[in-house]
Every structure is written in C-alpha cells, then in structure tokens.
Amino acid sequence: MARALLAILALASALLIVAVALGLERQPGLAALVATQLPASGVDHAVTAVLLNFRSLDTLLEVGVLVLAVLAVLALPAGEAPAAAREPLNPLLAWLLPRLLIVTVLMAAYLYWAGAYRTGGAFQGGTVLAAGGVLLLLGGLLRQPPRHWLWRLLLVLGLVVFMGVGALSALLGPGLLTYPPGWAGQLILFIELTLTLSIAACFVHLVGAAYGEREVGE
C-alpha cells in the first residue's frame, strides 16, 4: 500500500518536472561569456576551461571528495593477501588482456592530452586508465591495491598538486587558484596530468579493495 502511494507520488513528481521543463524558455546561459574568455583561459575547449580554470575550485573539491572516499576505504582493516590464483586464467582473457591494456593506456593518454582542444581531460583520461586497472584486477594480475607508499602517494598526488597550485597562487600571486597570465595552459596541463594518474589510482583502489577482501571471513 505504501509502495503504491510512493510510486504514484514519484510518477506525479516526474510528470510535474517534465511539464515544467518543457515549458521553460531556452536561456542563453553563460556560453557566450565563456566563449569570450576562452582565449585567456589557456585551453581551447570550453568544458576544460570551465572545469580547470573558471570553476577550478569545484573540481578541486570533487577530487577532495574522491580522496576522502579512498581514505575511508584505507581506514578499513585490510584483508590478508589473497592466495594464488585458484583457477587458470581464461585463455580469451589471457590473450586479450595485454592488447587491451596497451589500447587503454594509449586512449587514456590521448584523452588527457586532447582535453585542451576537444572532448577529453583529466576525468575522462583518468577513468579510462582506471578501466585498465580494473582489467588487471579482473585478470588476476593485481590481487589487491598495492600497499607500497608510492601507491599511497599516487592516490593523493592530484589533490596535493591542485591544492599546492591554489596555495601558491593565493600566497604569491593574484589569488586562490588564479593562474598567472600566460602560465594558465601549462599549469592546467600539469594539474591534469597528476589528476589523471590520481583519479585512476583512486578508482582502482576503490574497486580493488573490494576484490582484496575476498579472502576475509571465508
């Protein structure tokens, strides 16, 4: 009974939202403003400029949230190192894995670099690289996230670099996360590089921690 009521309520809300949305006039938004400021932003793509320059604080906070999630996972007790592979690797997977990994790394690098000119950027490249990491997990080549301190450094590297640039620009320069003129392009690329690696490491850690717990409690 309650479920039916909730269903009707949800449906009514959805229809209401649709009706209101269809009735709205098309607003120009900030696209024109972004287009005029694009040459000064250091990149040639509007989305990347907004993400990494005009609204870079939001991106910083997003990465902060991701690192927080990984910290929460790190705080959980780690399972013991899983035993060796129980069954031999699927031959199709064994053939496909190295080739897919090469393509994945190439695509991630291209997406990262292309973010300055077209669709792409740190998040897109980072998630593709994370997909490569998940492939490693699925293939059994990586049993759980590495416990090496370098891995931990990689997890926070993007956030630290981003915050470092923000702090430096706040202390020495024009203001928080305001890139010095002429340096915007290089700074964005540098931040995006560390972000790509960090985002990939964070996602692989989140997925891999679940894999690594496989042996606990069995």
Add this chain to the structure above:
Amino acid sequence: MGLLLELLLAGLLLFSAWAALTSADLFRGIVFFIVFGLLMALAWLRLQAPDVALAEAAVGAGLTGVLLLEALGRIRRSLKARRERGDG
C-alpha cells in the same frame, strides 16, 4: 527520425530504471543499472555533452557497476558462509 530515436531512448531509460529498481533478483537489477548507465551516456550524447557522456559511461556504468557486482558477491558469500555455519 531524430525525435523517434529520442523518444525510444527516453522510454528505454525509464524502463531500465524501473527494472533496476523492481527486480527481485539482485543480479538482474545490477545488470539493468549498468544498462541504464550506458543509455544515460547515449542521452548525454544526444544533449551534445560528450565530456559528461564519457564520464557517465566510465563511472556510472563501469566502476559503479563493478562495485555493485562485487558487493553482491560478498553478500552471497557471507550468506552462504552463515548458512553453512548454521546461523541462518
């Protein structure tokens, strides 16, 4: 033709969302969730937001889907272990 495609996409989105939420079998629900994520990525493409579409496909369909499947596996394993121990 474009309108027909978009209406079909919207209908599939709604259907996969409903199926993901109301499946009795959890595995089926997760599969529909992944399908919903991929269809959502298509929807973002139709809305001319390719960056969002890439992120949605990777995170919504890929990573969250894998996490949910792993969680389902753990639930099933712990239920099986509890049954074997006799706790029920």
